[in-house]
Amino acid sequence: MCSRDPRSRQLRQLMEKVQNISQSMEVLDLRTYRDLQYMRNTETLMKVVDEKLKVASENHRGMNPRGFQELKDKVSQLLPLLPVLEQYKADTKMILRLREEVRNLSVVLMTIQEEMGAYDYEELRQRVLLLETRLHSCMQKLGCGKLTGVSNPITVRASGSRFGSWMTDTMIPSSDNRVWSMDGYFKGRRVLEYRTMNDFVKGQNFVQHLLPHPWAGTGHVVYNGSLYYNKYQSNIIIKYHFRSRSVLVQRSLSGAGYNNTFPYSWGGSSDIDLMADENGLWAVYTTIPNAGNIVISRLEPQSLEVLQTWDTGFPKRSAGESFMICGTLYVTNSHLAGAKIYFAYYTNTSTYEYTDIPFHNQYSHISMMDYNPRERVLYTWNNGHQVLYNVTLFQVIKTSGD
Secondary structure, eight states: OGGGOHHHHHHHHHHHHHHHHHHHHHHHHHHHHHHHHHHHHHHHHHHHHHHHHHHHHHOGGGOOHHHHHHHHHHHHHHTTHHHHHHHHHHHHHHHHHHHHHHHHHHHHHHHHHHHHHTSOHHHHHHHHHHHHHHHHHHHHHEEEEEEEEEOOOEEEEEOSOSSEEEEEOOOSSOOOOOEEEEEOSEEEEEEEEESSHHHHHHTOSEEEEEEEEEEESSOOEEETTEEEEEBTTSSEEEEEETTTTEEEEEEEOTTBOOSSSSOBTTBTTOSOEEEEETTEEEEEEOBTTTTTEEEEEEEOTTTOOEEEEEEEEEEGGGOSOEEEETTEEEEESOSSTTOEEEEEEETTTTEEEEEEEEOOOTTSOEEEEEEETTTTEEEEEETTEEEEEEEEEEEEEOOTTO
């Protein structure tokens, strides 16, 4: 829609004109510099010719054939100045034309500025808020669906070490635009909180949270204003509230392996992976009784009590990463280049299937991959790059009568 705006087309045309003018000015500058050098080199010659002409005019009878020939030769050497002077005339015309174009550009820019100024900033802000509300309402009407495709990667930023995690709040609906970043997987305690995604991209306007207990792995999630993470060297899950900067609850995930007992294929103490989707809060892990196969537990967000558990039968060490969408766990077969989404477990039917959904692992080492149901995108940390993927779901639209 923006690309069809007449003002947008005008601005594109203006950009092209400015670029053409800039190129023309560069050519003029180069040519003028070259011609001035030539003029300086012929200045001495012109003085000699002028002196000889004065002598010839005062005493033309005394000029012998040899002197006349010398004067003729000097004048011949000045002949190349003629095309230079002609070029100066042409350049003068070009400068006049460029000056006219600049004047026209100024008029058009003033017109666009007046049109843009006709919109009140507060009115525009209210329109944006209204559109956001309508967008969330529209997304609520979109029923849950089956993952059918993943877009090309969108690199948001390059920061931090090889391993880490970053996220926005996964609670639906929410107007919280903050972004959180947690660098590393081993004994980290520092969480950076950015005001908006734009601030995260620029690395500005952030505050620091120093967690009371260090974390393990990269399987953290922010849900309804709180950070859920695995406490270092334990199977304890901690709920840390950002605004009060306090731990609201912590609870052991009974039987869950930790400290690289059952990590993903890349290691990194990734034994316990916390995530959220349209159906709520989840923990993905494994236990010794489950023989290292992935276990899914749905958690109660306030108490962290396990509500229900599923054994997927898929070995966790063979998984690169995993994420939940609409109650379905999707598992990748590697964290390296060439990875694809290989396995899906449906908690609503307690069934599974093997899939073949490719995606481009641009930086060849994914250490975090989580779905955000608010935005319907995958957040990944890929070898020191923070990357997004859009997802395609096969959906059923809810009607008002459903």
